[in-house]
Amino acid sequence: MNWDDARMLLALSREQTLRRAARVLRVDQATVGRRVAALEADLGSTLFLRTPAGYQLTAIGEVAVEMAQKMEQAALELARRTRGADNEEAGEVRIATTDSLALEFVIPALRQVHETHPEVRVVLSGSSEIVNLSQRETDIAIRNQRPDSPDLVLRKLASWQMGLFASADYLARRGVPEEGSFAGHDLVVYEPYWRDRAEPTLVDVPMGEGRVVMAANASMMLRRGIAEGLGLGEIPVELGQRDGLRRVWPQRTRSQPYEVWMVTHQDLRHTARVRAVIDQLVRAFAGPGE
Structure with missing residues (x-):
C-alpha cells in the first residue's frame, strides 16, 4: 500500500461516503471509488461494506486502517520536522479562528504581517469547528477553548468578562x-x-x-x-x-470569562514565518501601546 492509497482509505473510513471523502481529499468522488476498489483488488480483500448508511469497515478493513494510520503519523511527523526547520520568512501559514476574532483582531494583525513580511501568505479559516493541529489541518488555531495535548504550545491571548x-x-x-x-x-x-x-x-x-x-x-x-x-x-x-x-x-x-487561546504545534513554533505571524497576533490582542 502506498501513501496515496492510505490517504484514500483513511478518508473513506472517517467520512463514510465517497462524496465527503472526496471533499476532504479535494478530488472527485469517482476517483475515490476507483482507487479504493483498486486497493481492494490489489490486497485481495474487501475493506468496506457498502451499506445504506455508507461505507463501513470490515474486520480486514480495520486492520488496514490501523496500518494506514501509522503511515499517516510518520508522514505528518516528517512534514512537521521539515517545516519546523524552515528559517525563511516566506511561505504559507494557515490560521483557524472564529469569525469575530478574525475580523476584530486577526485580520488587522495580518496587515502588519504583510507590511513587514510581504512574502508570507496566510490562509485564514473562520469556523466554529475545532481543528486538529496534530493532523496539520492548520498551523495556528485561535479559540475560546483550552486544548489539552502535550504536543501543543498554548498562549492565553485574552480573558474577557x-x-x-x-x-x-x-x-x-x-x-x-x-x-x-x-x-x-x-x-x-x-x-x-x-x-x-x-x-x-x-x-x-x-x-x-x-x-x-x-x-x-x-x-x-x-x-x-x-x-x-x-x-x-x-x-x-x-x-x-x-x-x-x-x-x-x-x-x-x-x-x-471568555478566554482566547492561541495554539500551535511545538514543532512549528520556531519556524520563521509562523513566528512572525504569532508575534503580530499577540500584539493585536494586547491592544495599542503594548
Missing part, C-alpha cells in the same frame, strides 16, 4: 428588564450553548421567562442580531463595547 447587551433601539422600545428576570423580553442566544443546557442562562440568570427570537451558531451573527435590536444577548464585554452596544445590568457577568 461576559456581559449582557442590547441596542439603544431595543431598550428605547422595550425598556431595561427588571434585574434578575427576562420576563417580557426577547433574547438572542448562541445556539450550541442554548441547545446543550437543560437550563440555559445569560450572565448566570435563567433564560426561562424570556423569549428566544434568534439562535445563531456564529459569534458575528449573534453580535449582529443584538445590534439590529432583535433582543438581549450575552457577549464578551470587549466586543460589546466595540459594537457600541448598551450594557444591561453592568454589575452582572457570567461566572466564567
